[in-house]
Amino acid sequence: MITPSDLDRRAATVSHELQKRNLKLICAESCTAGLISATLSRVPGASEWLCGSAVVYRFDTKVNWLGVEREKLDDPGPVSSIVAEQMAAGVLLKTPEACLALSITGDFGPVAPAETDGIAWVGIAERTEQGSGIALFSQRLELQDETTEGEGILRHRRHTEAVYRTLGLLLEHLN
Template sequence: MTLAADVVARLAETKCRVVFAESCTCGMVACELGKIAGVSQWLCGSAVTYRDATKTQWLDVDADTIQTRTAVCDTVAHQMATGALGRTPESDLAVAITGHLGPDAPQGYDGLVFIGFARRKHDGAVHCEVHSHTLKRRGRGPRQVEATELVFQTLLASL
């Protein structure tokens, strides 16, 4: 993925360190970045929180929110991003993704992903925004690739 190389170059250019919280991409974001030499200066890590209990235990995502709204929602993406950033003091920003890649997605959720982007400001405050996307590709593998590309595009646009 040339997007991964673009991300690493932009991280180096802006001197930003990033941490990820991945659900539906199941580590593909970190894997693709890990293929780029020099990324260790900028990639703090990635928490693959595929299951709901892991999201709550590792990232402090609210279990009640997951129960009432599911893990595929803007609030969970927000909490994943801020949770990852809060647990990684050396990181300047965090990007989280949660979604439903199918098959057997509930009505209205097939291919729906939420990407949360949290940035630590100079005064210590955290700003977070969340974007939703409906994936166009079919099948889990192609959708994971598309979701990973969306994470990279979101990160590039935010740096």
């Protein structure tokens, strides 16, 4: 099980890597409701490299704040690679000082459709060296689906695992 100390260590490593590269990060979070940026903000000095986070739970918020295409939210749906990429690109375009964006969209239950229950997509958008374009990357996460302690505990564990693994993907991308 992932502990708060595990999250803090991973956030500190992200901080170190971003500072080493002089990069500023912006986040767009749906299923984690700001938990990624909250975890990162516990690192002293985070305001030097963390620009903020857009929490975009609802379709209209994704469309209006980030420019996600409504048609993509309908098909293939909000838990998809294209939506994760559009969220990352959209928040990056709205944040000129950032050069890197991290997004997550998923469904952690308990009333999720079977095909998306415990699934998240992480998006990363990065300004190209020329500054005129954006490079996109996305990765599917399949999160823990077993507990005997109830749905609330499962949802909490999925949130924690999603933050930990998303920050891990960001580190992989940076290296």
